[in-house]
Amino acid sequence: MKIKTCCILNIAPIYRIPIFNLMGKELPCDFFVGDKVGSPIKKMDYAKLLGFTKELQNKRIYHNFYWQKGAVAAVFKPYKNYILTGEPFCLSSWLILILAKILGKKTYLWSHGWYGNETRSKRILKKIFFNLATKLLLYGDYARELMIKEGFKADKLIPIYNSLDYDSQINFRNKSTQTSIYFEHFGNRNPVLLYVGRIQKIKKLDLLIEVVGILSKEENHACNLVIIGRETDDFELKNLVDKLGLQTSVWFYGESYKEEELAELIYNATLSVTPGNIGLTVMHSMVYGLPVITHNNFAEQGPEFEAIQPGFTGDYFEEDNINDLLRVIKSWLVKTNNQKENVRNDCYKIIDEKYNPHNQIKILKSVLST
The missing domain is CATH 3.40.50.2000 (Glycogen Phosphorylase B;)
Incomplete structure (x- = not known):
């Protein structure tokens, strides 16, 4: 034996x-x-x-x-x-x-x-x-x-x-297609920024909401934002959304543990963005081909951050610098369909090979x- x-x-x-x-x-x-x-x-x-x-x-x-x-x-x-x-x-x-x-x-x-x-x-x-x-x-x-x-x-x-639960996720990934889930909710085809995880102050989602507010005032740069997760801190995010007049651009989806549901939401988004510290969200995003943006203070990050390869599977911005976060997001919104497909495949590759x-x-x- x-x-x-x-x-x-x-x-x-x-x-x-x-x-x-x-x-x-x-x-x-x-x-x-x-x-x-x-x-x-x-x-x-x-x-x-x-x-x-x-x-x-x-x-x-x-x-x-x-x-x-x-x-x-x-x-x-x-x-x-x-x-x-x-x-x-x-x-x-x-x-x-x-x-x-x-x-x-x-x-x-x-x-x-x-x-x-x-x-x-x-x-x-x-x-x-x-x-x-x-x-x-x-x-x-x-x-x-x-x-x-x-x-x-x-x-x-x-x-x-x-x-994560790779085999289950691959099963859903192989079935994933572009759907109208975001058009049906927002009534437009603007790019979708996505956050998945616990809603905590350490994640600095207020920076992301402010960036969406800035983009909404710029011609051809308006974005939608979807926040998936459970609120664990007494965080005034909804008040900030109201203050910036973004009620129709921000969707507080709530928490979900249904992988089929999450697969559709992640697959159909444009960018996964976590302004604060990131961890498992990197793998969960990339397994469905979604590039990830987070800050560049690696000593404070979860170890999964290193799956982000600038220009290929995501990008970094200067920590707490809203102008740099804005710059990085805008640089990804102008990618062509062919470039987006290459990025999706790069995301698949690093998860399939390592994570x-x-x-x-x-x-x-x-x-x-x-």
């Missing part, structure tokens, strides 16, 4: 069901999973997780530091490889890493790695923690390059990227076999 890999995670987010179930089937894996302390992340139903073994209790120790009760015992079980959430605040993970070294077992930390905005104390903490592991599984190449500059060995750093569970499982199999 093949020896299983042990996965010890702080939480299993619902969006990772496809990759975790693929790991449970093809590696295979046993999963020990807890609830991250104070996390707003929606967890999956662990009963639906293939290979689920035990739910761990995350106990807060001090500030952000916590202990996963029951996790350390797994290091004494007959596993050869251990994949852990790469979070230095999890004190039990430190002990697992140390014991695994003593016992001659291999450990892999799945982590954001480096952001580029670490304080001196956090840099020291991360360096010690990450160097205890056999290898690091990173969300992208940006973190890898930063860590090489910090002195980490290149062969220790393995980009594994991220993924999907099939690529991730291929990388994991390769790493764990060495």
Whole structure:
């Protein structure tokens, strides 16, 4: 019988069901999973997780530091490889890493790695923690390059990227066509700017609404804006829309978890724009061929930002600079139909090559076999 890999995670987010179930089937894996302390992340139903073994209790120790009760015992079980959430605040993970070294077992930390905005104390903490592991599984190449500059060995750093429910999305993508959904709502064929995600102040959607207001006064540049998501902050966006007289140009669609519905909305839009920090929205937009615009302060971005290749799959603007956001959006609105089709294919390509569970499982199999 093949020896299983042990996965010890702080939480299993619902969006990772496809990759975790693929790991449970093809590696295979046993999963020990807890609830991250104070996390707003929606967890999956662990009963639906293939290979689920035990739910761990995350106990807060001090500030952000916590202990996963029951996790350390797994290091004494007959596993050869251990994949852990790469979070230095999890004190039990430190002990697992140390014991695994003593016992001659291999450990892999799945982590954001480096952001580029670490304080001196956090840099020291991360360096010690990450160097205890056999290898690091990173969300992208940006973190890898930063860590090489910090002195980490290149062969220790393995980009594994991220993924959503790729197979389901590809099924909807293959069925997608241009529809009249936006014409029926707005009564015009103006370009459509789209935001998908939680409606929070950190996303800076007020900048996007102001840009739509400016464009509405310029000849041949009027745009519609669709905002999809649940409002989580007390944010006065609708008042701003009223103030700028944009009631007929902005559609607060609300939240939706129906992929068929989202596929039509994303496929038929012109640009995906997030003026604040961005993450999974990049993958969700590009899998349906929609280019993405966000700000250029990469140290504050989610790791998925690097899928944006300026001029091909999207663009960056100077953070908090409304004039630069306006400039970048306008530069994309003038693209020809042939250029738009090339962009759509470029978006497909990067998701199909990197940001999907099939690529991730291929990388994991390769790493764990060495």
